[in-house]
């Protein structure tokens with residue numbers, strides 16, 4: 001099956017990035033949001049990201065215009081009726097994702113593949129709300145999707161070989177290295193990364209070290225490109241919390257239990273870079 005039209009549900013950090021990298025690779029893209037305001041915000045973020053790429057001479061101004069002309073926004077799920085592949089990138093909430101999958105199943109053509117960018121939730125549960133569980137898989141991008149080179153293709157027990165292969169080829173067409181993971185919480189990368197970030201938060205909470213010393217330890221001692229607390233801010237502390245909580249719920253392993261400090265910061269609305277405050281301050285002034 002040839003993929004021409006890609007749909008993306010949600011134009012937040014990840015959905016916007018997935019829409020951008022798909023359009024950059026020549027696909028026609030339709031991206032949805034819950035209302036016009038959030039849609040405009042998401043499309044403006046894509047525009048800004050492409051302007052940055054022009055400034056850095058990664059693409060030309062003409063490329064930018066061509067990429068933008070391939071991205072269309074909508075607030076109606078019905079518009080996904082012309083998509084060959086839809087990637088869901090709404091917030092990390094299983095009940096919401098199940099509702100979105102049921103709706104996508106009713107509006108998308110029979111041949112369409114439905115994917116989720118979930119970080120850790122059960123993909124088979126989303127698949128079972130559709131009449132095509134064999135055509136459902138995870139396509140787990142990393143943040144920010146236009147820059148990060150990895151894609152996890154996640155197969156459930158019901159995903160067909162053909163669907164997995166189409167998903168893997170799609171990822172490769174975006175220039176990604178694709179690894180195949182099982183539908184088990186956190187897949188491969190988050191199962192490694194989440195305990196490490198949570199341990200950094202616990203160390204800060206227990207007063208073992210300052211945020212700078214923890215992050216310098218990771219960057220200068222282990223050569224990680226970004227410290228664990230800065231990484232949590234980049235991911236979004238709400239997403240970090242949802243992911244840890246869902247993994248703890250599934251594995252009942254204390255290494256995945258969200259630390260109290262993380263929970264309090266999310267309650268305070270300190271969600272990291274996206275709100276300007278997390279473990280670090282990102283306000284412009």
Ligand SMILES: NC(=O)c1ccc[n+]([C@@H]2O[C@H](COP(=O)([O-])OP(=O)(O)OC[C@H]3O[C@@H](n4cnc5c(N)ncnc54)[C@H](O)[C@@H]3O)[C@@H](O)[C@H]2O)c1
Pocket residue numbers: 009010011012013014015032033034038089090091092093096100117118119120140141142143234235236239
């Ligand atoms: N942030 C990361 O580093 C990261 C990395 C990999 C995967 N993910 C996963 O990607 C998904 C999105 O995360 P994010 O960081 O982009 O979150 P985000 O909060 O930045 O964006 C989510 C967007 O989805 C929109 N949305 C909610 N319900 C919707 C609906 N019914 N239709 C259309 N849009 C809807 C919201 O308005 C919001 O703009 C989550 O499942 C998350 O676990 C996140």
